[in-house]
Amino acid sequence: MNVRDFMITKVYTIKPSNTVKDLLNILKTNRIGGVPVVDDRDQLLGMVSDGDVLRYLSPTPMGIAGLVYIIEVGEMEDVLREKLNTPVKEIMTKRNLIYVSPTEEFETTIRLLSKHRLKKLPVVNGAGRVVGVLSRGDIINNIYEQIIDN
Template sequence: MKVRDFMITKVFTVKPSNTVKELLLILKTNRIGGVPVVDDQGHLVGMVSDGDVLRYLTPKPIGVAGMVYIIEDGELEDVLREKLATPVKEIMTKRNIIFVSPDEDFERTMRLLSKHRFKKLPVVNGAGRVIGVISRGDVIHNLTTKIIS
C-alpha cells in the first residue's frame, strides 16, 4: 500500500503572509486541525496547527512559580485581537518539516505519524509541491474500510 491510496487530495493551505485570524477561519470552516504553509508556487515552507495557535495566544507566565501573568498593555481580549493580525510565518513550524511522497510505503508513514506524534503529514510531489495530506484519522478510517470491512 502507498500513501496515494490513503491521502486526502483536497488540501487546504495558507501562505506565510496569511494572518492568524485567516488561519483560524480556515481551520474552523473546514473542521481541521492544521494545514501546510506554502509559497506562491505551492512549495511546502512549513506547517501550522491549532496547537501552534494556542501556544501563541496563551498568556506567558512570569513571576513566582508561574502564578502571575503579564497582559501586554491592555485587556486580554485586546491582546488577542492584536495577535490575530500576526502573520502565520511567525508561528508556523519552519524547520525539520517531515513530509511524505505519494509513492511512499504506507507502513513507513504509519511509523512517522506514530513516532513523532504528528496529527498529519503533508504529501509532496517530486517538484516540491503539496498535493495532499495524510492524517491519523485518514489512516484509521482507511484501515477499517480496506482491511477490517
C-alpha cells in the same frame, strides 16, 4: 499500498503572510486541525496547527518564577485581537519538516506519524509541491475500509 491510494487531495493551505485570524477561519470553516504553509508555487514552507495557535495565544506568565499572570479586566481580549493580526510565518513550524511522497508505503507513513506524534503529514511530490495531506483519521479510515470492512 502507497500514500497516493488514501491521501486527501483537496488540500487547504495557507501562505506565510496570511494572519493567524485567516488561519483560524480556515481551520474552523473546514473543521480541520492544521494546514501546510506554502509559497505561490505550492512549495512546502512549513506546517501550522491548532496547537501552534493555542501556544501562541496563551497568556505569558510573569512575576516570581513565572507563576503569576498579570491580566487586567478586558486586557486579554485586546491582546488576543492584536495577536490575531500576526503573520502565520511567525508561529508555523519551519524546521525539521516531516513529509511523505505519494509513492511512500503505508507502513512507513504509520511509523512516521507514530514516532513523531504527528497529527498530519503533508504529501509532497518530486517537484516539492504539496499534492495531498494525511491525517491520523485518514490512516484509521483506511485500515477500517481495507481490513475490517472487507
